[in-house]
Amino acid sequence: MANNPHPPSVLVVDDELLIRWALCEALGAKGYNVSEARDAAEVRTALSRSNGFPDIVLLDFRLPDSSDLRLLADIRCRLPAVPVVLMTAHATPDIVSGALDLGAYRVLTKPFDVREMVTLVAEALDQT
Amino acid sequence: MSNADPVPLDHDGFLRAIIESSDDAIIGKTLDGIIVSWNNGAERMYGYAAAEAIGRSIAFIIPMEHREELQNILLAIGQGQRVPTHDTVRVTKDGKRIDVSLTVSPVLDPHGRLVGASAIARDVSAAKHTGAKLRASEERYRSIIDSAVDAILLIDRRGRVEAFNAAAERLFGYTASAVLGRNVNMLMPEPFHSEHDAYMARYLTTGEKRIIGIGREVVGQRKDGSTFPVHLSVGEMTIEGERKFTGILHDLSARVALESQLREQESLTRLGQMAAVVAHEVKNPLTGIRGAVQIIGSRLQPGSREADVIREIVGRIDALNALMTDLLLFARPPQPQLAEVAPKDTLEMVADLVRKDPGAREIMIQIVGHSDPVRADAQLLKLIFQNLLLNAVHAIGGPGAIHVSVECRGSICRIAIRDTGPGIPAEIQAKLFTPFFTTKARGTGLGLSTAKRFLEAQSGTIAIVCPPGGGTIVTIELPRA
Numbered sequence: 001m002a003n004n005p006h007p008p009s010v011l012v013v014d015d016e017l018l019i020r021w022a023l024c025e026a027l028g029a030k031g032y033n034v035s036e037a038r039d040a041a042e043v044r045t046a047l048s049r050s051n052g053f054p055d056i057v058l059l060d061f062r063l064p065d066s067s068d069l070r071l072l073a074d075i076r077c078r079l080p081a082v083p084v085v086l087m088t089a090h091a092t093p094d095i096v097s098g099a100l101d102l103g104a105y106r107v108l109t110k111p112f113d114v115r116e117m118v119t120l121v122a123e124a125l126d127q128t
Numbered sequence: 129m130s131n132a133d134p135v136p137l138d139h140d141g142f143l144r145a146i147i148e149s150s151d152d153a154i155i156g157k158t159l160d161g162i163i164v165s166w167n168n169g170a171e172r173m174y175g176y177a178a179a180e181a182i183g184r185s186i187a188f189i190i191p192m193e194h195r196e197e198l199q200n201i202l203l204a205i206g207q208g209q210r211v212p213t214h215d216t217v218r219v220t221k222d223g224k225r226i227d228v229s230l231t232v233s234p235v236l237d238p239h240g241r242l243v244g245a246s247a248i249a250r251d252v253s254a255a256k257h258t259g260a261k262l263r264a265s266e267e268r269y270r271s272i273i274d275s276a277v278d279a280i281l282l283i284d285r286r287g288r289v290e291a292f293n294a295a296a297e298r299l300f301g302y303t304a305s306a307v308l309g310r311n312v313n314m315l316m317p318e319p320f321h322s323e324h325d326a327y328m329a330r331y332l333t334t335g336e337k338r339i340i341g342i343g344r345e346v347v348g349q350r351k352d353g354s355t356f357p358v359h360l361s362v363g364e365m366t367i368e369g370e371r372k373f374t375g376i377l378h379d380l381s382a383r384v385a386l387e388s389q390l391r392e393q394e395s396l397t398r399l400g401q402m403a404a405v406v407a408h409e410v411k412n413p414l415t416g417i418r419g420a421v422q423i424i425g426s427r428l429q430p431g432s433r434e435a436d437v438i439r440e441i442v443g444r445i446d447a448l449n450a451l452m453t454d455l456l457l458f459a460r461p462p463q464p465q466l467a468e469v470a471p472k473d474t475l476e477m478v479a480d481l482v483r484k485d486p487g488a489r490e491i492m493i494q495i496v497g498h499s500d501p502v503r504a505d506a507q508l509l510k511l512i513f514q515n516l517l518l519n520a521v522h523a524i525g526g527p528g529a530i531h532v533s534v535e536c537r538g539s540i541c542r543i544a545i546r547d548t549g550p551g552i553p554a555e556i557q558a559k560l561f562t563p564f565f566t567t568k569a570r571g572t573g574l575g576l577s578t579a580k581r582f583l584e585a586q587s588g589t590i591a592i593v594c595p596p597g598g599g600t601i602v603t604i605e606l607p608r609a
């Protein structure tokens with residue numbers, strides 16, 4: 001994939017710099033085209049652009065300007081074909097079932113192994 | 129004061145005067161019941177003047193339904209027998225029935241011949257009425273006291289129990305007969321048991337009221353030695369010149385238990401809110417640190433000292449995360465989603481996971497028994513089994529075996545997890561379910577208390593015993609589906 005002229009693009013949404021960096025590095029090493037967003041506002045800006053939609057979104061549940069499932073709902077509404085992996089440090093049954101009902105591809109509980117996320121991204125893109 | 133000297137009476141005159149001045153009705157009659165004398169007392173009691181009564185049969189003051197009494201009386205008198213004092217009913221001139229106490233005796237002439245009878249009657253209507261009223265009133269008070277929900281007792285000035293109602297019997301577990309006459313301090317735990325006599329003595333000498341008329345929460349002690357919170361109000365009274373004290377006790381056990389349950393719930397709710405915040409504030413950076421360290425580690429020379437250090441760091445982060453997970457589980461309000469779950473299947477699944485634990489390499493885990501379902505939350509059940517099997521693995525700490533049996537009988541399914549570990553010392557057994565109590569070098573001490581809470585939320589129970597033969601048996605009971 002490293003030599004793919006149109007590598008799949010991944011949008012990593014997290015306010016934690018270290019998480020963004022680790023995911024960008026790990027996914028970049030696998031040849032993905034990774035972009036970052038730090039909060040819901042940056043995600044909405046990215047989605048309002050007419051081109052360059054991500055092929056997959058890795059979304060933190062809790063962001064400085066978002067602490068519910070509305071951002072996930074917005075993404076699913078705007079890009080119904082794009083898988084979204086929700087990351088959360090506190091996966092209550094309500095959050096998990098709510099996210100899956102909105103069509104989230106998977107809910108991954110923090111902390112996770114970066115390699116696990118890389119595997120999950122490949123699997124999700126394989127299926128789409 | 130009369131200024132005339134009293135007229136001396138002869139013997140007969142004196143007797144007549146006695147008869148006339150008596151409050152009792154004294155009537156003379158012939159052997160066939162004809163009235164021959166009728167004193168002032170008879171006039172007052174029956175309402176007839178002597179002139180109206182004399183010459184008539186005594187039957188006219190006897191109500192119809194008592195007429196046969198007369199036959200019996202006349203029969204007895206005819207045989208020279210006395211009719212002993214008895215209660216009966218007579219009727220007055222204005223038709224009113226009165227209760228009388230009546231004695232009829234034979235009258236002999238100076239030659240000893242039987243000539244008639246004397247009847248002495250005393251009006252006992254008022255006394256009877258008062259007695260009945262008193263009995264009714266006493267009965268009413270007794271039934272109030274005995275049907276009271278609160279315990280009521282009466283003690284004398286020395287603290288001896290004189291009354292102990294039915295609620296008191298229920299509250300303390302003693303029958304009234306076991307308490308009456310004994311010192312009320314038998315119903316109190318120490319130090320009140322020893323100090324109560326002094327409390328009473330102080331009050332009796334100083335009059336200083338510490339509880340009388342105030343009421344306060346105190347501790348009672350049941351027959352079985354258990355103690356309970358109770359609200360006591362004490363009243364003081366004087367009965368026939370003796371000072372007595374009444375105690376009314378209202379059992380506060382349920383209220384106190386409810387209060388502590390509410391407090392516990394409140395603190396769990398706060399803990400849950402705190403946990404959600406801590407989870408995010410701790411787990412989120414842990415994720416970042418773990419990921420970043422992992423990436424850096426992947427760029428180091430494999431097998432280098434730095435790469436080893438990175439692996440250690442990741443291990444420590446995982447241990448911190450495990451601690452957080454335990455805390456979060458403990459703080460999580462258990463809202464079980466009950467469904468039919470076969471505990472044996474869950475056990476098999478958990479055992480497969482546990483067998484992968486490095487500590488379990490030399491441990492044989494065996495699961496036998498029924499595969500009947502129970503009503504439980506599958507997720508919670510999995511966490512509970514995982515906790516218990518890992519505990520067993522850690523307890524064994526080397527080669528050994530864990531034997532799990534599932535047995536369903538009646539409405540209960542019993543799961544027993546037995547390990548070949550060293551068992552648990554008695555002083556530790558008592559603290560097993562106390563949150564944050566642990567004997568492990570690295571442990572939160574939350575595993576068993578969480579397991580207990582989760583089980584109780586699913587109407588289940590957990591008990592731990594260490595048989596003399598060694599090892600530990602954890603027994604879980606859950607309602608069968």
